[in-house]
Amino acid sequence: MPSSSDSVKVAVRVRPFNQREKNAGSKCVLSMNGSTTVITNPENNDKKTFSFDHSYWSHDSSREDENGVFVPDSSNSNYADQRRVFSDLGQGVLDNAWQGYNAALFAYGQTGAGKSYSMIGYGPNKGIVPITCEELFKAIEDNQDKTKQLQVSFSMLEIYNEQVRDLLVKTKPQAGGLKIRQNPQTGFYVEGLKQVPVRDYNEIEKLMEQGTVNRTTASTNMNATSSRSHMVITIRFAQVFKNADGQSNTRSSDINLVDLAGSERADSTGATGDRLKEGSAINQSLSTLGNVISALADLAMGKKKVLVPYRDSVLTKLLQSALGGNSRTIMIAALSPADINYDETLSTLRYADRAKKIQNKAVVNESPTDRLIRELKEENAKLLEALKKQGGVGRSDDLRHLLEENEKKMQSMTMTWEQRLEEARISDNHARIENTGSEVTLEPLNNAKIYVNGHRIHKKIRLENLSRLKFGSSCLFLHVGLPSERKQSDNIDRYDYDYFMMELADHREVSVDLHSQGVYESNDNLNHMRVFQEYMDLIPQISEANAISEELKKGIKFEPEIKSQASHDAKVTTSNKEVIIRVSNPNTKKVWIWSKIKFLHRKDLMDEMYVKWLDSENVHLPRDKDPFWDPVEDIFLGSCHVLLQSLSYCVDTDEHFTLHNYHGKEEAVMQVQIYPSTPSGDYIGDESIVEPKELVGKRFDFVLKLPQCMGVRWTMEDNSRGIYCKSQFRDQAVVKTKTVWGKSYAELGFKHQFTVKKIDMEFIRYLQSHNLVLELWGTQVNDEVHKGHRNGATNGEEEADSLKDECESLKKENFKLKQTVHKQKEAVSLQKTKKVSQTKETPPKNGNLKAALEKQEKSLDEVSHSLSSCVGALKESVANTLKKAKS
Numbered sequence: 001m002p003s004s005s006d007s008v009k010v011a012v013r014v015r016p017f018n019q020r021e022k023n024a025g026s027k028c029v030l031s032m033n034g035s036t037t038v039i040t041n042p043e044n045n046d047k048k049t050f051s052f053d054h055s056y057w058s059h060d061s062s063r064e065d066e067n068g069v070f071v072p073d074s075s076n077s078n079y080a081d082q083r084r085v086f087s088d089l090g091q092g093v094l095d096n097a098w099q100g101y102n103a104a105l106f107a108y109g110q111t112g113a114g115k116s117y118s119m120i121g122y123g124p125n126k127g128i129v130p131i132t133c134e135e136l137f138k139a140i141e142d143n144q145d146k147t148k149q150l151q152v153s154f155s156m157l158e159i160y161n162e163q164v165r166d167l168l169v170k171t172k173p174q175a176g177g178l179k180i181r182q183n184p185q186t187g188f189y190v191e192g193l194k195q196v197p198v199r200d201y202n203e204i205e206k207l208m209e210q211g212t213v214n215r216t217t218a219s220t221n222m223n224a225t226s227s228r229s230h231m232v233i234t235i236r237f238a239q240v241f242k243n244a245d246g247q248s249n250t251r252s253s254d255i256n257l258v259d260l261a262g263s264e265r266a267d268s269t270g271a272t273g274d275r276l277k278e279g280s281a282i283n284q285s286l287s288t289l290g291n292v293i294s295a296l297a298d299l300a301m302g303k304k305k306v307l308v309p310y311r312d313s314v315l316t317k318l319l320q321s322a323l324g325g326n327s328r329t330i331m332i333a334a335l336s337p338a339d340i341n342y343d344e345t346l347s348t349l350r351y352a353d354r355a356k357k358i359q360n361k362a363v364v365n366e367s368p369t370d371r372l373i374r375e376l377k378e379e380n381a382k383l384l385e386a387l388k389k390q391g392g393v394g395r396s397d398d399l400r401h402l403l404e405e406n407e408k409k410m411q412s413m414t415m416t417w418e419q420r421l422e423e424a425r426i427s428d429n430h431a432r433i434e435n436t437g438s439e440v441t442l443e444p445l446n447n448a449k450i451y452v453n454g455h456r457i458h459k460k461i462r463l464e465n466l467s468r469l470k471f472g473s474s475c476l477f478l479h480v481g482l483p484s485e486r487k488q489s490d491n492i493d494r495y496d497y498d499y500f501m502m503e504l505a506d507h508r509e510v511s512v513d514l515h516s517q518g519v520y521e522s523n524d525n526l527n528h529m530r531v532f533q534e535y536m537d538l539i540p541q542i543s544e545a546n547a548i549s550e551e552l553k554k555g556i557k558f559e560p561e562i563k564s565q566a567s568h569d570a571k572v573t574t575s576n577k578e579v580i581i582r583v584s585n586p587n588t589k590k591v592w593i594w595s596k597i598k599f600l601h602r603k604d605l606m607d608e609m610y611v612k613w614l615d616s617e618n619v620h621l622p623r624d625k626d627p628f629w630d631p632v633e634d635i636f637l638g639s640c641h642v643l644l645q646s647l648s649y650c651v652d653t654d655e656h657f658t659l660h661n662y663h664g665k666e667e668a669v670m671q672v673q674i675y676p677s678t679p680s681g682d683y684i685g686d687e688s689i690v691e692p693k694e695l696v697g698k699r700f701d702f703v704l705k706l707p708q709c710m711g712v713r714w715t716m717e718d719n720s721r722g723i724y725c726k727s728q729f730r731d732q733a734v735v736k737t738k739t740v741w742g743k744s745y746a747e748l749g750f751k752h753q754f755t756v757k758k759i760d761m762e763f764i765r766y767l768q769s770h771n772l773v774l775e776l777w778g779t780q781v782n783d784e785v786h787k788g789h790r791n792g793a794t795n796g797e798e799e800a801d802s803l804k805d806e807c808e809s810l811k812k813e814n815f816k817l818k819q820t821v822h823k824q825k826e827a828v829s830l831q832k833t834k835k836v837s838q839t840k841e842t843p844p845k846n847g848n849l850k851a852a853l854e855k856q857e858k859s860l861d862e863v864s865h866s867l868s869s870c871v872g873a874l875k876e877s878v879a880n881t882l883k884k885a886k887s
């Protein structure tokens with residue numbers, strides 16, 4: 001039994017810019033020279049070099065030939081076309097298969113980086129899988145050897161949410177998916193997976209088409225499924241040798257072709273700060289694959305006692321032999337050239353670099369007792385008989401019968417059109433399309449949702465050539481006009497999924513106008529482009545989340561938004577933006593803000609929930625497990641920036657500032673007073689104007705007063721809401737006003753004194769270059785905790801707030817009184833000394849005053865003390881109530 005130690009072959013391939021990247025003026029961060037790939041950090045020009053078995057440049061220097069196939073545009077072009085990739089990688093897989101080795105080919109990389117292009121291909125640009133199959137059958141035809149029978153069978157499965165689904169079966173997947181079993185000799189396999197015997201490439205092509213359709217229509221509401229599921233195609237190739245004595249020996253090979261989920265999904269497993277910590281099963285296979293690769297790389301580097309976690313996920317179980325086992329393995333890492341994807345591309349390169357180190361032990365599968373061959377033998381017993389009679393591969397009644405049976409079975413399990421249309425939200429009489437011979441018209445019926453070129457239409461219109469149509473939730477069509485309307489220059493290819501999505505986004509179908517959010521402001525800014533891409537990528541996921549919410553009657557709405565860091569930045573130098581998701585319940589008017597990572601994590605859980613629901617499982621989850629549920633939280637409404645420069649001249653500020661939200665919309669107006677003060681907080685007055693440097697070395701006090709906030713939209717929209725304002729001066733503690741509930745004109749009555757013990761030049765510079773950011777936050781009633789307490793009535797928290805305020809002002813009054821007492825004491829003792837130096841006198845008149853003040857001081861201390869403990873007790877009781885309510 002020959003065996004050979006073989007490291008995993010790794011190739012990387014960079015694709016051309018897509019339209020979106022071209023529009024954004026993207027720069028290419030990759031360069032290749034021979035087998036070397038260099039990536040340049042667009043922010044600091046740092047270069048990192050990687051070396052692989054192959055580095056394929058498919059970014060530019062290509063042209064389309066007369067058949068629509070991309071080929072190098074000149075003899076010195078370094079463009080790597082599909083044929084070249086096949087002859088380097090696919091041909092080796094085929095040769096191995098003839099020799100009886102298992103082979104596996106993985107495509108890894110970020111969504112949209114070109115995995116499917118390399119594996120399957122598009123149109124005439126066929127990828128490795130079809131070319132491999134085509135070449136296999138060509139070789140079979142050329143190899144008509146009477147002493148051996150050649151059998152090929154095909155299976156296609158999808159791993160989604162750690163469940164295996166047979167893509168050659170069209171029914172809704174059974175709950176829990178197909179079972180994974182283990183054979184002590186051959187390892188893990190999928191029980192009941194359809195292995196379809198195939199006779200030529202056309203049959204494989206048909207099956208692949210069918211499988212791809214099944215994959216995308218598994219749920220019409222889940223367009224983006226392909227980026228979250230792994231697809232495994234297995235071509236089982238067996239050569240049955242006949243000895244002269246009639247004994248047979250079989251050599252077989254499994255060729256596994258794996259299109260992995262988008263690598264960026266691995267990020268969302270560790271959704272930080274989310275209460276649903278257990279995570280989703282969707283990315284388990286991808287992150288386990290990473291762990292398996294790392295462990296195998298460690299082993300190959302000589303590390304001892306490394307446990308390879310094959311059993312941690314379905315994918316790694318099924319591909320155990322392909323990873324560090326009995327297989328010749330190839331990985332092709334798809335790379336995006338665009339600067340905005342630098343981080344993802346770098347991490348793909350690192351992943352590929354680790355995979356290089358895996359050592360496999362490929363062994364020829366010759367054992368006649370091999371389970372796989374036995375199964376194939378059983379399934380094809382009849383077929384073999386017929387083939388023997390005919391002396392080769394050809395059509396036989398038995399074979400036809402077997403295939404027809406398979407087809408019949410599949411058809412009986414097909415999802416009806418009605419079911420598919422219902423899932424796509426297309427009603428019975430959705431639209432009327434008429435072709436009069438000279439024009440084609442489209443008319444929405446029953447107020448059905450139809451968009452043409454990004455606009456919702458309500459009445460009959462004439463369709464222009466190349467109109468883009470969207471029906472229901474997710475059906476997109478391109479209308480190719482009547483022959484007389486078509487032009488030579490029509491470029492149908494440009495109307496890809498991205499194009500439709502961008503058009504819909506531009507016309508606000510996707511609910512937010514990017515222009516108003518300032519995303520387009522400066523296209524040269526890398527961060528803005530990255531945000532734009534993230535935003536666009538999230539749109540289909542958000543539509544899906546909305547559709548699932550609607551279907552499961554969750555009443556929750558998701559909208560993408562752009563958060564501008566400048567709203568929180570005291571220097572306003574950052575223009576960085578990030579995508580956030582506004583989650584709202586229009587019925588209860590509750591609002592939440594989720595980070596992109598949190599949304600993706602929750603979306604995976606929603607998908608799991610939805611799949612269960614489709615399986616008619618009970619999807620009622622307790623709140624702490626429900627991805628749609630979150631406790632109420634405070635929402636950032638808007639902010640304003642108050643220049644601190646005048647403070648460095650000891651000049652005060654008393655102005656009304658408008659608070660703007662992330663999109664620059666007015667949220668409220670706030671009166672802001674800032675003035676330099678005495679250590680006791682008294683206003684110093686205008687005569688105190690100084691040159692900043694005169695302040696150096698001295699103590700500095702200033703007061704921030706926020707008397708009121710007016711025209712608050714948040715509370716105007718719903719008076720069960722409240723607001724408060726918070727701010728942070730330099731590195732001092734955050735200060736917060738009280739919460740005012742249900743008032744669009746809120747009396748905040750806030751006053752806080754800031755003290756800097758000793759001023760230095762750095763502090764002066766800070767005042768001259770920074771702002772004080774005042775953030776307005778919205779609060780929402782927690783219905784569970786506050787049932788019945790709202791509508792004007794106060795609750796524990798509010799009482800605690802107002803008592804705290806009262807206590808603060810009493811303390812201040814107390815401080816002032818103490819100072820007066822102190823002054824009086826001093827005056828008394830001065831008088832005493834005077835008297836002593838003169839003659840003995842009657843006790844001073846102000847002895848009574850002193851006693852009275854001392855008494856008052858004592859009682860104020862008591863009041864203050866008892867108020868503090870009262871506030872403490874109240875806080876504790878509020879915290880307990882909240883804890884109880886949460887638990």
Ligand SMILES: Nc1ncnc2c1ncn2[C@@H]1O[C@H](COP(=O)(O)OP(=O)(O)OP(=O)(O)O)[C@@H](O)[C@H]1O
Nearest residue numbers: 015058110111112113114115116117122226227262
């Ligand atoms: N080498 C290439 N040459 C020309 N076009 C390419 C190449 N690679 C990818 N593309 C184009 O880039 C787009 C995205 O590629 P593809 O669909 O293969 O990405 P993917 O990584 O499979 O995405 P997903 O994870 O969503 O399935 C497609 O329009 C494809 O035609």
